[in-house]
Amino acid sequence: MLIRIRSKDGNFRFELSPNASISDLTAKILETTINADPSTLSISNQPRGNEVAVSTLEGQSLAALGLKHGDLVFVSYREQTPQEQPALVNSTSTINPSSDHSRRPWETVQEDLVDQYWRKQDGKISRNRDTRFCKHGVNAMCDYCMPLEPYDSAYHTEHNIKHLSYHSYLRKLMPKGSAATTSSSQLPPLSPLSYKVQVPCPSGGHPDWPKGICTACQPSAITLQSQPFRMVDHLEIASRDVIDRFLGSWRETGKQRFGWLIGRYEAYSEVPMGVKAIVEAIHEPPQEGDPDGLSLNLPWEDEPRIRELGHSASSPLTIVGYIFTDLVATPEDRSKTLYKRHPQSFYLSSLETIFAAKVQLANPTPSRSSPTGFFSSRMVTAVLTGTEDGGIDVSAYQVSEQACAMVEADMIEASVEPGIVRVKEEDRTQDSARYVPDVFFRYKNEYGLEVKQSAKPCFPVEYLLVNMSYGFPQHPTPLFRSTNFPIENRPISMQSEQGVVNELARLRAPDVLESAYDADSNRRNEIVRYLSDWHLLAFLGRTQLVSPGDMKIFMSTLTSPNLEDPAILDKVLKTDSWETLMTFARESAPPTTRPSSGTPAGGDHAMDEDIPPEFLEQNIPGIRICPHCTFENTGTGSDCEICGLPLT
Structure with missing residues (x-):
């Protein structure tokens, strides 16, 4: 009751x-x-x-x-x-x-760093002095130049901002410095939507659903409307290489691909109190791709390990969303793609929208503004699809709280028509016990009048979408510097421990401690650049070569913003796992990359007996092998880069 x-x-x-x-x-x-x-x-x-x-x-x-x-x-x-x-x-x-x-849940929840940042900020939109209307001095203020609230509707209309940011919406619900200073003003203002029948009924006057129902326990009628806020305002890809590597599989096989977006959330200055998701890598789970779709294995078994690995980065990373391709090459020109998603067709299909809602429901956002301690989700849905001119572009979306609540209540299902969502029939059987309230949506008819129409049996999927902008930074500074290691779970490019060991041997990593610091800085930088790869680090975490404790050191060190400093590698060199890697690398090192360790640099080296003299005399373009230490010189100097003796 x-x-x-x-x-x-x-x-x-x-x-x-x-x-x-x-x-x-x-x-x-x-x-x-x-x-x-x-x-x-x-x-x-x-x-x-x-x-x-x-x-x-x-x-x-x-x-x-x-x-x-x-x-x-x-x-x-x-x-x-x-x-x-x-x-x-x-x-x-x-x-x-x-x-x-x-x-109480909302008092103990640990919010994301970007939420903690915005809660400490004033959030007001500063304005310069208006020379036409401001008649006061430079240190004064009037209605024409005073700061605006972050939810100011005129500012959003002028700058073509369709949705309020999450924290602007909160500020609108609970203005700072308002007269409401009682404890009631401190209660969480956001309540997660629920379209389920309340069990048990608050009135307690009848058997629980599905045997009975009343106005006290049944959900109210639903009117679909545009969500006034969005949890994420912008999707930023840290580097174009991230997208290019992801597209590589489709370009080679023609089959669609899916990946989880690994990144973090930061403040976005283009929107008042905005939030952006920065994507540093795309991790591809096990999947089966087809030219017209793909299938996934969910739940994703490797997710806990990937989340823990991302948390160890210098700037902690998490899963901020997912991306998939929907690309079809045109029959006339295989280098161009079909323009499939546009205003006359659809942006996200009903099946994709329901999947997005399930992902968002499984990843709620910690919030001090909700009585449950969680509200909505920041998981982003990104699509790589064809453009009108035959190119490839990214579109980013989220689905609304109404969409998530309808999926949670098992009220909607996908339709054969991708732009249409079907409303399910009510089912009072004990197994499903589905109650479907009246659902309506509004639209403008041919006379420009707003009409309210029943959403049963179906309605346009656009009523459930929240779009956002996306882009690349003007001056990219990605956490991961390498783009060469094979990507996981791809049949066309296999990852292997031997491949890692061979590459470290080629870079002469086992000898890095034996060389002088100044002479060794270039080699250190090459090793760091090779190791600074999300896919390589994620692979090493699955092998027996690197322990979990050392994996955290690898991750935090190799995502440092100071990777150009040769000393950054020292933390990695001191781990036991590095010694294990070097043991295998020494065994795999070819003779031409293994100088005698008993002779100091600059001294005479005996040529390895297993290298035929005629091989050393070959004229390989761009590479000259030193006859004294057998090092492969790639420069144009007349002396060896290692021992300093003449190359002739």
């Missing part, structure tokens, strides 16, 4: 069972207060008079107290003084819910 509460903090409504204890109601009331003394809490059925201390009603149910559905209860209490607070924490009173009060 529904119990209404009125106190100095405001008006509240709680859904409780008639058999619930008065202690349950007390706990609900105290959640709406800050610094209340539970021992002074009293309730009454009148605004003044008839107050009864809650402590004297312990153990009684709400029905026994005569409370019915919709009753209004007046609450009064005295606030704690600072001296009283320690005593209350240690109180043994059975109705003191202070321990539960201190563990």
Whole structure:
């Protein structure tokens, strides 16, 4: 049943069972207060008079107290003084819910760094002095030049910003510095949508669904509308190489490809209090691609390891979304692609929209502004598809909270027509127990009038989408510098431990500690650039060559912004896993890349006996082998780059 509460903090409504204890109601009331003394809490059925201390009603149910559905209860209490607070924490009173009060979900949740940043900022949009209307001095301010609120509608219209950012939306719901300074203003303003039947029913007057239903437990009718905010405002790809590497599989096989976006969230200055997702890599899970689609194995078994690996980076990374290709080459010109997704067809199909909703439901965003501690999701859906001129472009979307709630309630399904979503039929069987309320959507008819129409049996998928911008940075500074290692789970390019060892041997990594620092800096840089590859690091984490502890050192070191410093490799060189790699590399090193370790640089080296003299005399373009130390010189100098002796 529904119990209404009125106190100095405001008006509240709680859904409780008639058999619930008065202690349950007390706990609900105290959640709406800050610094209340539970021992002074009293309730009454009148605004003044008839107050009864809650402590004297312990153990009684709400029905026994005569409370019915919709009753209004007046609450009064005295606030704690600072001296009283320690005593209350240690109180043994059975109705003191202070321990539960201190563990409310929205108070203990750990938000993302970008959320912590924006909560500390003013968020207002600064404006310069208007020379036409401002008649004051440079240190004064008027209505024409004073800062705007981040949710100012005129600013968004002028700059063609369709959706409020998440924190602008929060600021609109709870303005900073407003007169509402009571504890009610500190309660979470966002409530996750739910279109499910409430079980058990708050009224308690009938059997649970599907055997019974009433207005107290059934969801209200739904009117589909554009979501006023978006959780992510911009998708930024750290480097064009990230997209090019992902497209490589389709270019070679013609089969579609799927990948998880590995990146992080940062503030986005182009939108008031905006958030952008920066993609540093694309990790491709096991999949089967076809020319017209693909199939995935979900849940993804490797996800926990990948998340832990990303968290070890110098700038912690996570999964910020996913990307897939929908590309078909034109029959006339195989170098061009078909223009499939446009205003006259669809942007995301109904099947893709439902999949996006499931991904977002599985990855909620921690939020202090929701009573559950989570609200919506920042998982981005990106599509690589053909453009009107035959090129390839990225489109980025999220699906709305209404879409997620409808998928969670099992209300919608995909249609044969990709731009249409079907509304399922109601099912009262015990197995599914699906209740589908009335669903409507609005549109403008041919006369420009807004019309409300039933969404049953189907409606356009655009009503569930939230689009965002995307782009590349003008001055790319990606965390990962290499783009050469084969990508995981591709049949056309295989990853192997022997391939890693052979490349380290070619780079003469086993000898890096034996060389002088100045002479060795170039080789160190080559090794660092080779190792700074997401796909290589993710592969090493699956092998027995690198321990989990050393893997964290590898990841944090090789994603450092100071990779150009030769000393950055020192942390990696000191690990046991590096010694293991070097043991295998020494065994795999070809003779031409293994100078005698007993002779110092600059001295005479005996030529390896297993190298035929005629091989050393070959005229290989761009490569000259030193007859003294057998090193392959690629420069144009007359002396060897290692031993310094003449090459002739």
